[in-house]
Amino acid sequence: MRLFEPKMETMNRNEIENLQNKKLRHVVTRAYRNVKMYHDKFEKIRLSEIRGAENLEKIPFTTKNDLKSHSLLERLAVPEMELVRYSSAETTERPMVFASTPQDLEIQSICCAKSFSCATISKEDKVLQIFPSGLFPIWVPQLGLQKLGAKIIHTLPGRTKELQIAILLGKFEKDMKPTAATALASYLLRIAEMSKEEEIDPREFGLKKLIYSSGAEMLSERKKRILEETYNAFAYDALGLIEVAGGPSIAAECEEKNGLHAWENYYIVEVIDPKTKERLGHGEEGELVITSLENVAHPIIRYRTGNITKILDGEKCGCGRTNVKIGRIIGRTDEILNVKGILLHPKDVEETLLAIPGVGTEYRVIIREIGGLDDMLIITEMKKSFRGEINSFDQSIATSLLAKEITHTFKGTFNITPKVEIVPYGTMKRGKVKRFVDLRKPPT
């Protein structure tokens, strides 16, 4: 176990809070003076009353809409001349662009080094990094890995068999065989699936560590176990958010595998009730709110991430770190489904569905209104091996048995009777897809 910033990662609670309070006062004043968006927002508050984190509730939240309704320059705290890089998540909705100064890149690379180091990456590791290039700030985690002395093998998603699987098998170069991989969890599962189609057991790759982000796409505990068992490797969750900082800068899981340490000398994390907007205590699930204490180009204060998690109890972790831990992201506030008055978390639906023998890892849950009533439709693939397990039945019997089992389980667990459609293995789109669709809501 190696701590990248030993002093900052082992400070006692008083020291952490004193440091945060001092930085917060500076950040709020700087944002008010230099950022048009915050100047307008903070007009109604008394800055002198913000003496530390205990006064955070006096500060208004920042939302995605705030960011979208202000231009890049209106969100900047530095003259444009000081910028050196632009980045964007390149989503299909109106993309937001962020910019960095050299100091931002240095801080974010330190944060990423901390996260990778927390997830046990060291200079012994060769890390296969599979992410798109272009405006997506792939350079931030790369700078972090470089700081650790880890070796980076960067490829773009796609050409899975010719590229990713060949590299993992050491076919490109036997001395470049990765020991770790970082990608979307769904893509790691896709690689495993394609390997099996080629009759290659993913355990043959010899990967020891997989790093993914539950902030990029929700991954239930069950699916995480499937990932670990498939590769016979440890999977570590590392959290980043482009609106706050590039790469997995904010928090990461340690070898204790029980929550993600948030880097408290750079960020303040809060969890709020998304409805009442009140701060919640440790252990209570709500929306994650983040304040950056060091961003130079784009200060971001009390940003409502839309991610649902909780702050875990603050006892010293077995890894030696004292920085507070948050739970993995279990969904988004806009993904909680209200079906016939029953609130369903996507992670509970996924846990329940994937626990049913025969259900594959790809599925969609569609909520719609039929005749004025809420209706749930589950479309799921059948596991490839399922027909083999019950080979005395034909395909239609296997399909009907599986559909009945899903209906029965959902009725027992959630008191909801869904309609179920079973589709053949391999026919649903893979990757980062919307698995929960609420057709009752107007599209956003």
Ligand SMILES: [Zn+2]
């Ligand atoms: Zn720990």
